[in-house]
Amino acid sequence: MDYKPRQNKLVVSIGEHRLNALLVTHLPNIRYLCGFTGSCGALLIWPGASVFFTDGRYSSQASGEVRGAKIVVRRAPLLQSAAEWIAKNGSKLGLGKPGGLKLGIEAEHLSIAATKRFAGMLPVGCKIRPTSMPVEHIRAVKDKDEVERLRAAVLLGSSLFDVVAKAIQAGTRETQVAAELEYAARLAGVEGMSFPSIIASGKRSALPHGVASSAEIPSRGFVVCDFGVILTGYCSDMTRTVHVGCPTAEARRVYEAVLEAQLAAIATVRDGVSVAEVDSAARKLLQKRGLGTYFTHSTGHGVGLEIHESPRIAANQTEILRAGMVITVEPGVYLPGKFGVRIEDMVVVTESGCEVLTPTPKELLTL
Numbered sequence: 001m002d003y004k005p006r007q008n009k010l011v012v013s014i015g016e017h018r019l020n021a022l023l024v025t026h027l028p029n030i031r032y033l034c035g036f037t038g039s040c041g042a043l044l045i046w047p048g049a050s051v052f053f054t055d056g057r058y059s060s061q062a063s064g065e066v067r068g069a070k071i072v073v074r075r076a077p078l079l080q081s082a083a084e085w086i087a088k089n090g091s092k093l094g095l096g097k098p099g100g101l102k103l104g105i106e107a108e109h110l111s112i113a114a115t116k117r118f119a120g121m122l123p124v125g126c127k128i129r130p131t132s133m134p135v136e137h138i139r140a141v142k143d144k145d146e147v148e149r150l151r152a153a154v155l156l157g158s159s160l161f162d163v164v165a166k167a168i169q170a171g172t173r174e175t176q177v178a179a180e181l182e183y184a185a186r187l188a189g190v191e192g193m194s195f196p197s198i199i200a201s202g203k204r205s206a207l208p209h210g211v212a213s214s215a216e217i218p219s220r221g222f223v224v225c226d227f228g229v230i231l232t233g234y235c236s237d238m239t240r241t242v243h244v245g246c247p248t249a250e251a252r253r254v255y256e257a258v259l260e261a262q263l264a265a266i267a268t269v270r271d272g273v274s275v276a277e278v279d280s281a282a283r284k285l286l287q288k289r290g291l292g293t294y295f296t297h298s299t300g301h302g303v304g305l306e307i308h309e310s311p312r313i314a315a316n317q318t319e320i321l322r323a324g325m326v327i328t329v330e331p332g333v334y335l336p337g338k339f340g341v342r343i344e345d346m347v348v349v350t351e352s353g354c355e356v357l358t359p360t361p362k363e364l365l366t367l
């Protein structure tokens with residue numbers, strides 16, 4: 001893996017933010033920029049070079065994984081290591097020059113307490129500047145390697161839907177269905193689940209985040225199944241809602257409306273379209289069916305190294321979709337105390353539209 005193109009994009013962004021350097025502390029961002037998958041690291045990057053800091057536990061892992069950055073192994077805590085390194089080598093970054101060294105930090109990921117501590121350790125002339133997710137902004141558009149990894153994760157995730165459908169039976173606990181799913185996922189070689197699996201049956205299906213509970217699946221009603229797997233670092237995310245027993249006319253009507261809304265939203269996805277437009281396509285359809293007030297969350301989100309990434313596909317967002325973004329499209333309707341339905345696919349944005357990655361059929365499956 002060549003990390004230079006990713007680092008080069010960030011260096012351009014560092015210039016645009018009028019910074020001399022950026023200290024990256026969010027682990028998925030570090031992984032994206034230099035390949036390190038461990039749990040203790042910081043990456044200092046500036047035009048010209050980058051330095052990766054870790055401690056002794058990760059020295060051999062770092063030399064095996066980190067590319068495109070010099071590795072510095074220190075016993076001290078990460079921020080202290082970085083501050084000491086800057087005190088010694090800061091002239092490379094602009095320390096001592098007029099204007100001093102403007103050092104960006106990832107404000108969304110460094111606590112106020114850590115930032116204060118760090119500021120106290122930095123040499124005179126080095127000033128901290130908060131930034132708002134410059135790496136995440138770059139990560140929103142996936143490169144070829146990432147799309148292939150996401151595709152593989154989605155295919156594996158989708159293949160597990162059969163396990164879920166087989167496990168769903170009246171009287172079975174939701175956690176048992178989740179256990180069957182997660183066991184099969186592990187056997188298939190996944191690194192983990194993208195998030196705690198949602199298996200929400202009967203009235204619980206009306207909870208948009210009904211994580212599998214000890215509730216028994218009733219003899220008649222919907223079961224919302226929302227799950228994903230992590231494969232080579234990348235997350236999948238899908239939802240299918242199945243019905244146990246014969247659905248009522250109302251249940252069928254709601255299911256069809258959610259499916260229509262999902263297809264309408266997918267039909268709008270294209271390079272250059274605003275995320276609000278995609279959200280509005282799903283929302284308008286559900287409003288037309290009298291169900292608008294029961295669609296209580298946003299239409300989707302970016303997905304990649306993390307399960308929830310930029311962009312958010314929501315009404316109040318101004319972001320524009322760009323080719324290479326990988327997002328979910330997942331409208332839902334939740335009738336409190338009755339039932340809920342959600343259908344979710346992952347799609348890649350292209351110049352002319354999008355490619356739906358999730359191959360699992362979406363017609364109402366009754367079990």
Ligand code: ZN
Nearest residue numbers: 226237238344
């Ligand atoms: Zn999901």
Ligand code: ZN
Nearest residue numbers: 237328330344
């Ligand atoms: Zn999702």
